[in-house]
Amino acid sequence: MRKVSWIAVTVVAMPGFVYVASRGAAHAQAPAPADTGAAKSSAELGRPSKSVRGKLERVDESLNGVIMRTDEGKRMAWKFDRPVIGELSKFKPGDPMIVIYRQMSKNEKRVTAVAFPGSAEKPTYVNVTGFRILMRSSPAVNGVCGDPTAHPVSENMVSNGGMTESLEACWCCATDGETCTPGNRTGNGVAILTGCFK
Numbered sequence: 638m639r640k641v642s643w644i645a646v647t648v649v650a651m652p653g654f655v656y657v658a659s660r661g662a663a664h665a666q667a668p669a670p671a672d673t674g675a676a677k678s679s680a681e682l683g684r685p686s687k688s689v690r691g692k693l694e695r696v697d698e699s700l701n702g703v704i705m706r707t708d709e710g711k712r713m714a715w716k717f718d719r720p721v722i723g724e725l726s727k728f729k730p731g732d733p734m735i736v737i738y739r740q741m742s743k744n745e746k747r748v749t750a751v752a753f754p755g756s757a758e759k760p761t762y763v764n765v766t767g768f769r770i771l772m773r774s775s776p777a778v779n780g781v782c783g784d785p786t787a788h789p790v791s792e793n794m795v796s797n798g799g800m801t802e803s804l805e806a807c808w809c810c811a812t813d814g815e816t817c818t819p820g821n822r823t824g825n826g827v828a829i830l831t832g833c834f835k
Contacts, residue, residue: 688736688737688738689736690708691706691733693730693731693733694712695730696726701716702722720765721829725751732756735752751829754824757825760826762800762828763830764795764801765831766810766812769797770810771793771795771810771811772809773790773808774807774819775805782820787819807822
């Protein structure tokens with residue numbers, strides 16, 4: 638295990654993982670081995686997507702880090718690969734932002750996307766996962782995303798570094814050759830896709 642700490646916030650040097658503390662250190666845990674079975678929705682896995690809303694405070698390109706101030710006034714730090722930081726640095730301090738993640742375990746969060754509401758007229762997704770991905774979108778059912786029976790489902794293959802738009806209410810992404818159930822709410826603006834996982 639590797640231990641990294643900052644005074645105000647704690648960041649672990651692993652792309653897409655974040656550990657937040659007011660003081661002290663956090664411990665990084667190695668990601669779980671890839672599941673070779675059929676893809677399941679986050680609800681089926683018992684790990685629903687979550688999000689934190691706030692405003693961009695700073696992008697630190699020298700540390701590949703992003704600091705945000707949540708709507709509740711907490712500071713959170715996130716560490717990403719350089720291509721993700723390159724996309725995030727296009728936004729300015731004070732811009733509203735949403736970090737979408739999945740709670741993999743008590744001490745581990747895995748980021749799917751960093752979104753900037755209102756930064757584009759349509760829901761726009763930029764793929765910086767490092768891989769070609771499948772973007773899926775579908776309507777909400779009774780105002781809720783994540784229903785595997787929602788139809789119609791739109792699918793687009795997006796190359797690494799590519800961009801796509803979504804016209805449906807819900808979205809998800811999966812690595813090439815796998816699938817997912819659209820469980821994230823779309824919104825007008827740019828979302829930087831940092832990782833797709835089951």
